[in-house]
Amino acid sequence: MGTAANLPWIVAAGGFLLAFVFGAVANRTNFCTMGAVSDIVNMGHWGRMRMWLLAIAVAIVGTNLLAATGQIDLAKSFYTRPNVTWLSYILGGFLFGVGMTLGSGCGSKTLVRMGGGNLKSVIVFVFLGIAAYMTLKGLFAVWRISWIDPVATDLGRGQDLPTLASALTGASLKAMQLAVAGIVAVALIAFVVKDREFRESFDHWLGGIAIGLVIVGGWYLTGHVGYAENPQTLEDTYFGTNSRTIESLSFVAPVGYTLELLMLWSDKSLAITFGIAATAGIVCGSLAYALWSRTFRWEGFVNAEDTANHIIGGTLMGFGGVTALGCTIGQGLSGFSTLAVGSILTFFAIVAGAALTMKWQYDRMLREA
Numbered sequence: 001m002g003t004a005a006n007l008p009w010i011v012a013a014g015g016f017l018l019a020f021v022f023g024a025v026a027n028r029t030n031f032c033t034m035g036a037v038s039d040i041v042n043m044g045h046w047g048r049m050r051m052w053l054l055a056i057a058v059a060i061v062g063t064n065l066l067a068a069t070g071q072i073d074l075a076k077s078f079y080t081r082p083n084v085t086w087l088s089y090i091l092g093g094f095l096f097g098v099g100m101t102l103g104s105g106c107g108s109k110t111l112v113r114m115g116g117g118n119l120k121s122v123i124v125f126v127f128l129g130i131a132a133y134m135t136l137k138g139l140f141a142v143w144r145i146s147w148i149d150p151v152a153t154d155l156g157r158g159q160d161l162p163t164l165a166s167a168l169t170g171a172s173l174k175a176m177q178l179a180v181a182g183i184v185a186v187a188l189i190a191f192v193v194k195d196r197e198f199r200e201s202f203d204h205w206l207g208g209i210a211i212g213l214v215i216v217g218g219w220y221l222t223g224h225v226g227y228a229e230n231p232q233t234l235e236d237t238y239f240g241t242n243s244r245t246i247e248s249l250s251f252v253a254p255v256g257y258t259l260e261l262l263m264l265w266s267d268k269s270l271a272i273t274f275g276i277a278a279t280a281g282i283v284c285g286s287l288a289y290a291l292w293s294r295t296f297r298w299e300g301f302v303n304a305e306d307t308a309n310h311i312i313g314g315t316l317m318g319f320g321g322v323t324a325l326g327c328t329i330g331q332g333l334s335g336f337s338t339l340a341v342g343s344i345l346t347f348f349a350i351v352a353g354a355a356l357t358m359k360w361q362y363d364r365m366l367r368e369a
Helices: 002-029 031-042 047-068 086-102 107-115 119-137 138-148 161-169 173-193 202-225 253-265 276-293 304-323 328-337 340-369
Strands: 225-230 236-238
Touching: 002 107, 002 202, 002 225, 002 236, 002 276, 031 047, 031 086, 031 340, 047 173, 047 202, 047 328, 086 138, 086 304, 086 340, 107 119, 107 276, 107 304, 119 138, 119 253, 119 304, 161 173, 202 225, 202 276, 202 328, 236 340, 253 276, 253 304, 328 340
Parallel strands: none
Antiparallel strands: 225 236
8 A cells, every 4th residue: 555655756756867867968968859850951960860869779679678578568558559640640740840940949958958047948848838738638639639639540459560560470579579679779770870970979879878768767667666556446557647557758748737737736636747757857957967067058039039939839849749649759769669650650740840940941041141
């Protein structure tokens, strides 16, 4: 009874510590998915994209090893559900990519920048959180549920590649988890390490490996440590998560839940969850590194247009991230680590949205020059 009662707090505390590491490492290494796309589009430089891909490879290997050895059950994750809401993934991911470009970074980068003293990111945080909550339960949710989510394909089984490969070949799911994860991870790592500049960069290795391991840690924490029998219902329960199931790091819906908790703190039905604690953890980790490295500095808006871009960007990220079931971290790392079709689709939609927005910004700059 006592252990189960403490599990929500253990999961939340673990989420804070994992995100603290994420925030410190991301600040140190300048891990930024929007920046990774920008480097390619504007300079043809793949360094930060390779760091993101290395994090994905590490997360895939660790997550699927946990699943294959029975430590966690990825079939309980909402990423792997049979219903492939492909319009939600494509539209939500694309809008998120547009939003993160206008807002100078994705959800995680917004939190990292907040820890570094960026006041613009505070505005993005607020509008992202409001839009996320509106898309979860408010006005935007009506549009999402009525018009977007119903456009889907039901596969009749989990949408992750190991499950699909197992059904196609007749091989065991455990074997396919190891085989498919190994093939995808090896391909990603081969692409990453062929670049000499990347191989010689300590920060790139640190960012890719550490952040990938943080994602694995999130799955283990919520899916193994936080999984136990509920003494009230006598059913096995995932404690300490907003989704009431296994999850890892994501920074869109949790930002909305964070704002809800701050505004309704005295509501005893609300509690600090894994996602909320991780939201605070990434800010604190970034702040700690910024103070230690003496890089903390206040930064504000340049003009009204800069303000408007960040407000619009935060709003698009909130709506797009919830619609797509995740952001560059939620889908691009946590979801991708399950090898879910929807997560991979969202990954490419986010990159496309960001790249096209950057092209539009560049063309506009040339016209105004």
